[in-house]
Amino acid sequence: MLINNSFFNKLSPKETKFYSMLEELAFVISEISKLITESVSNYKYNESIEYFKKIKNLEKQGDKTITQIFDAFNTTFITPFDREDIHELANILDDVADYMNNAAKRIVLYHPKTIPNSAVQLGNLLIEATGCLYKAIAMLPTLKKDATEIKNCCDKLHSIENKADDVYEFFIKDLFENATDAIEIIKLKDILYELENATDAAEDAGNIIKTIIVKYA
């Protein structure tokens, strides 16, 4: 380990940069979750194209931030915590963004006739989850002081993921019981699968943050 715990009380400019980049990434994800939820609420195909454009732009912005994080790895010798933990956290945050972006893209490509309310429920859970992530990541610079509160955010991510599982399972069961159009089944199953994956990835991000707390708080 390159650092000791007292380190967290005297961050150098190099170190704070990692925090602000992670926070920026978390912010982008939180914004995407709002757009995808709007897109599936009162779904109108033409509007969903506009939402996708906005989401794609945010996702690209997130990609840039990730590149900056990884570039910074190669020029900075001290990181606020384990390189690997930051690397993994950034990658999983990127996954959250990717899954939501995929959902938005699939709506545009598949042009489903309707979008079920389960998608809206998943969207709202994603807003909640990415809000938790943002809050937890914003507290990382004060990890020692805020350990309990960060842990609470991570626990909440776990319970959100459980709710998302239930929503997705209800949706799938209902789809196969009541839908008769195989092509629409393919479309909706694929779209909501990406939303459910996004909540999984958000929980994974929470688990990595938990690991960081155990190590450094």
Added chain:
Amino acid sequence: MLINNSFFNKLSPKETKFYSMLEELAFVISEISKLITESVSNYKYNESIEYFKKIKNLEKQGDKTITQIFDAFNTTFITPFDREDIHELANILDDVADYMNNAAKRIVLYHPKTIPNSAVQLGNLLIEATGCLYKAIAMLPTLKKDATEIKNCCDKLHSIENKADDVYEFFIKDLFENATDAIEIIKLKDILYELENATDAAEDAGNIIKTIIVKYA
């Protein structure tokens, strides 16, 4: 490397704990393989719901064991072999459990009209594979003495996976040649895919064990 080979002849209580936890995980997986195979043999939908409940409980038990293994990492400074190897092995064993759990869950959610015999064949291969894994993992504390026998188990996992590939390919070919109901195709393809993934993951677990043998036997 924190340990040397002679270490294996004088395990401390801290080290044996890792072995027993891995063995417990392997036991859980082996039990799940029996339940999923019973569930797809003479498939009756109402019974498959009961099987899924049992499998889900076992899968949760496995998750607890994995959490214990990872928690132990953070409090134990010496592990019987590379932390990373144990970490990876535990994760892959978890994947084996997850895939079987997913197959059971999909049966409940999708409610397929029938389940083909290929699913039973995959189930039987999974019983065989998880039996091999359990045997190999139970021999890890006597790695040096039992290296040849452990390696045989891992080789068997490879040949089981090859058989599972053949079964799955036969099933898919047959499905697309003979099935006419697109919705049933979606259901069965997805369910058996998870079973086939489970045999892949079992082989991966075998490969990690092989790596451990090369390093420490």
Added chain:
Amino acid sequence: MLINNSFFNKLSPKETKFYSMLEELAFVISEISKLITESVSNYKYNESIEYFKKIKNLEKQGDKTITQIFDAFNTTFITPFDREDIHELANILDDVADYMNNAAKRIVLYHPKTIPNSAVQLGNLLIEATGCLYKAIAMLPTLKKDATEIKNCCDKLHSIENKADDVYEFFIKDLFENATDAIEIIKLKDILYELENATDAAEDAGNIIKTIIVKYA
């Protein structure tokens, strides 16, 4: 890091072995891309079976090379660059081969009625991408001298992947707008998905090579 940069000017036989094995792997992948493209151009089912056999053989040859690379890890203490980077690069090259092999296998198992021109376009992009990869990997032994040219190859992989995205998106949109046979939709969506995955993996390989350049050039 086990090595310093000057090391690259005086490679020992042990080190050159890694390069030649990676190059062999890249060559195999490049050959597979040509076969899969021929297979989907003027698609005839019986011929696609022959193409799959050839591709499968090449893929097995690639697997052997990967095993050799990983075996060499356990007996060689000095590697030309970070063990992890080589490991990751070999694994991703393996993924490229796997995805193309899966596409070829799915054609045989699914027996689609027709194969759309988008598959040919993806095949041609794969020929281009694997050509870039081969070129970049062949220059690794002269990394310091050829850094700029290697980087150009990697950038090209990124732009190829973007084109592949566009081709795949056009295909999916067209499929859901115009196809009416749900079973054929399932087949084609799955087959082209693997081809698109292969271009993703080729770009990932390029990104790893870029990382290597940043570290050692």
